[in-house]
Amino acid sequence: MPETTYREAVRDAMSEAMRRDESVFIMGEDIAEMGGSMGVTQGMLDEFGPDRVRNTPISEMAIVGAGIGAAMAGMRPIVEIMYQDFTTLAMEQIVNQAAKHRYMSGGQLKVPLTIRTQGGAGWSPGAQHAQQLEAWFVHVPGLKVAFPSTPEDVRNLLYASIYDDNPVIFFEHRTLYGLKGDVPEEIEPVEFGKARIHREGEDVTVVATGRLVHEALAAAEEAEGEGISVEVLDPRTLLPLDEDAIVASVEKTNRCVVAHEAVVRMGFGAEVAAIVQERAFDYLDAPVGRVGAKFSPLPFAPIMEEYVVPHARDVLAAIKKTVGKN
Amino acid sequence: MAQIAAAEHELRRVIGDAEGLGDREVEGLSEGDLLALYRDMILLRTYDERSVVYHRQGRIGTYAIYWNHEAMQAGAAYALADDDWIFPSYRESAIGLLRGLPAATILSWWRGHPSGWWNPADYNVASICVPIATQVPHAAGLAWGKRLRGEDACALVFFGDGATSEGAFHEGANFAAVMQAPVVLLCNNNQWAISTPVSAQTRAETLADKAAGYGMPGVRVDGLDVLAVYEATREAVERARAGEGPTFVEALSYRAAPHATADDPTAYIDLERVEEERTRECVGRYEGYLRRLGVLTDEQAEQIKAEAADVMREGIKAAESEPPADIGLVFEHAYADPPPQLAEDLAELRRILGGSVG
Ligand SMILES: Cc1ncc(C[n+]2csc(CCOP(=O)(O)OP(=O)(O)O)c2C)c(N)n1
Ligand SMILES: [Mg+2]
Numbered sequence: 001m002p003e004t005t006y007r008e009a010v011r012d013a014m015s016e017a018m019r020r021d022e023s024v025f026i027m028g029e030d031i032a033e034m035g036g037s038m039g040v041t042q043g044m045l046d047e048f049g050p051d052r053v054r055n056t057p058i059s060e061m062a063i064v065g066a067g068i069g070a071a072m073a074g075m076r077p078i079v080e081i082m083y084q085d086f087t088t089l090a091m092e093q094i095v096n097q098a099a100k101h102r103y104m105s106g107g108q109l110k111v112p113l114t115i116r117t118q119g120g121a122g123w124s125p126g127a128q129h130a131q132q133l134e135a136w137f138v139h140v141p142g143l144k145v146a147f148p149s150t151p152e153d154v155r156n157l158l159y160a161s162i163y164d165d166n167p168v169i170f171f172e173h174r175t176l177y178g179l180k181g182d183v184p185e186e187i188e189p190v191e192f193g194k195a196r197i198h199r200e201g202e203d204v205t206v207v208a209t210g211r212l213v214h215e216a217l218a219a220a221e222e223a224e225g226e227g228i229s230v231e232v233l234d235p236r237t238l239l240p241l242d243e244d245a246i247v248a249s250v251e252k253t254n255r256c257v258v259a260h261e262a263v264v265r266m267g268f269g270a271e272v273a274a275i276v277q278e279r280a281f282d283y284l285d286a287p288v289g290r291v292g293a294k295f296s297p298l299p300f301a302p303i304m305e306e307y308v309v310p311h312a313r314d315v316l317a318a319i320k321k322t323v324g325k326n
Numbered sequence: 327m328a329q330i331a332a333a334e335h336e337l338r339r340v341i342g343d344a345e346g347l348g349d350r351e352v353e354g355l356s357e358g359d360l361l362a363l364y365r366d367m368i369l370l371r372t373y374d375e376r377s378v379v380y381h382r383q384g385r386i387g388t389y390a391i392y393w394n395h396e397a398m399q400a401g402a403a404y405a406l407a408d409d410d411w412i413f414p415s416y417r418e419s420a421i422g423l424l425r426g427l428p429a430a431t432i433l434s435w436w437r438g439h440p441s442g443w444w445n446p447a448d449y450n451v452a453s454i455c456v457p458i459a460t461q462v463p464h465a466a467g468l469a470w471g472k473r474l475r476g477e478d479a480c481a482l483v484f485f486g487d488g489a490t491s492e493g494a495f496h497e498g499a500n501f502a503a504v505m506q507a508p509v510v511l512l513c514n515n516n517q518w519a520i521s522t523p524v525s526a527q528t529r530a531e532t533l534a535d536k537a538a539g540y541g542m543p544g545v546r547v548d549g550l551d552v553l554a555v556y557e558a559t560r561e562a563v564e565r566a567r568a569g570e571g572p573t574f575v576e577a578l579s580y581r582a583a584p585h586a587t588a589d590d591p592t593a594y595i596d597l598e599r600v601e602e603e604r605t606r607e608c609v610g611r612y613e614g615y616l617r618r619l620g621v622l623t624d625e626q627a628e629q630i631k632a633e634a635a636d637v638m639r640e641g642i643k644a645a646e647s648e649p650p651a652d653i654g655l656v657f658e659h660a661y662a663d664p665p666p667q668l669a670e671d672l673a674e675l676r677r678i679l680g681g682s683v684g
Contacts, residue, residue, distance in 0.1 A: 030520045032521070033521050033594035034593050034594050057527045058488040058489065058519055059493065086457065124438060294656065294671055295657075296656040300387070300438035302438065303653065304655070307653050308656055
């Protein structure tokens with residue numbers, strides 16, 4: 001399977017699991033005939049039929065809650081929440097139920113549930129349709145959180161999520177669906193908690209997630225021209241997090257910038273910065289820089305949205321600041 | 327406790343079909359009222375049709391089309407007093423027109439421009455809700471609050487057939503009933519929720535059947551019949567004002583257009599059915615009724631349509647002549663008293679922009 005889009009890669013991981021395994025099915029809003037609001041499940045109804053590609057009522061709480069129940073019954077459900085923003089309607093089920101069942105049963109229950117959702121700005125959908133809420137979920141013991149940024153990773157990680165015995169919140173980025181990339185012929189499930197180094201460098205490590213991986217790579221390219229060598233590391237899964245890879249990279253480069261699309265303040269990047277100062281304090285030559293959205297609800301106005309969320313130029317500015325070249 | 331009868335499944339109608347079913351009249355409506363309702367419907371229709379064009383021309387963003395929903399919107403709004411609140415979903419984005427909200431304001435909203443903000447309390451029209459059903463508890467709470475303050479006003483909340491599957495609908499409806507809040511739950515049953523038909527949303531025979539479970543009356547009306555919607559809403563408002571609590575009104579229609587400008591319904595909808603529904607659309611039906619009554623002349627119809635076209639021409643002109651937004655606004659509106667860090671962010675922005683905005 002050479003050149004594949006991120007969207008096709010998501011679909012392929014699900015279809016492959018569903019072909020091999022009757023216990024895997026998907027449900028969500030408008031995923032059947034319409035193929036999902038982002039076209040991810042297009043064609044799956046024809047292949048697997050309406051029992052396994054199941055349209056649901058508009059009931060996010062019931063979608064996740066019933067997913068938990070089906071998982072407890074021995075299935076490996078994939079549920080789709082149309083917009084990440086609407087995971088808010090299912091928070092009780094995700095946070096108090098899915099994440100807690102194993103713990104509260106003394107390890108006797110398992111909830112192998114994959115909650116797929118998408119979000120991300122760049123197409124001006126306003127304050128309630130593009131948020132990046134991953135920081136909420138990495139704060140909940142009992143969940144796993146994946147946020148892949150390339151077709152290959154999204155395919156491998158989704159497959160791994162389906163076969164993970166823990167509930168996984170699986171974030172896809174809206175603006176990456178059309179991204180093309182080479183993927184291996186066979187799915188190679190990736191272990192959770194293993195980062196990918198997209199680009200090696202000497203002067204500064206950029207830990208980036210989702211869309212910002214690509215912005216960071218663009219920034220690294222430019223920095224190169226200015227004589228700054230940048231390493232770009234994508235943790236791929238935020239929980240568990242590959243702390244060792246981050247620390248090893250910073251020990252080599254002595255500088256670190258964290259970049260995500262979600263708001264900077266109280267964000268996932270703060271945790272990365274904390275880990276770096278805790279474990280690599282003596283290696284650091286500069287404070288850890290953070291790149292992310294301004295602390296504002298996402299504006300609907302395109303120019304304002306553009307201003308609020310970070311781009312390659314913001315990553316570049318942080319890189320330069322960290323190496324003292326601004 | 328009052329006895330709540332099961333909802334009637336029969337659709338209430340006032341406008342006949344010019345075949346077997348005769349026309350009725352609604353008590354208390356003058357010719358002036360009938361024409362005012364027509365004017366409202368034409369204004370809504372014109373706004374909608376022009377908006378689809380503006381979207382295609384790139385002058386407004388993604389837009390939720392409400393073609394064939396004008397009857398239920400105009401009919402329900404007409405049954406309210408000015409003090410009563412309306413809680414719209416995206417499907418009723420232009421309902422404020424009927425409360426004097428300028429077309430330019432609503433167009434600016436769809437353009438993502440700050441001049442699209444209105445103060446809900448100026449028009450008693452709440453902000454447009456896009457997350458499904460979340461406005462139902464708001465309406466219940468506002469209505470209840472009005473009652474606690476000894477005010478006479480009630481609230482009317484619009485939501486779709488799909489919205490009845492949400493927890494927020496259930497909790498809002500139940501809360502309204504328990505509190506006997508003066509609210510009308512107006513369910514726009516256009517039979518589709520994006521690609522999901524109402525049959526995949528519920529096994530209840532009708533949506534109005536749900537009302538009995540909450541202990542409130544459920545009424546079914548032909549949502550393409552502006553007078554039937556008006557009459558049913560008026561009764562619900564009377565109940566609300568009399569302290570008898572909420573009513574669920576199911577207005578049955580058909581979404582004879584895409585869900586929104588970004589939607590391509592060909593993958594899931596039966597296009598022949600859509601064509602058929604388009605021939606039964608609600609504005610034409612009311613026009614036929616008025617003509618049979620001899621209330622509407624060709625001249626009047628022409629004039630009303632021309633006026634509505636003018637409103638839109640002026641509206642888009644005004645919306646497009648708004649100066650570009652001040653980007654600094656991103657830090658100004660999220661808090662009544664922005665935390666100090668936001669003041670720093672704003673100062674930094676002003677520095678970058680060279681103090682040229684705001
Ligand atoms: C909580 C939530 N879940 C999902 C969506 C995505 N969505 C937008 S419109 C829609 C369908 C709503 O259908 P219905 O309630 O029948 O209203 P209609 O669009 O027909 O007016 C859905 C699922 C949303 N906006 N909010
Ligand atoms: Mg509907």
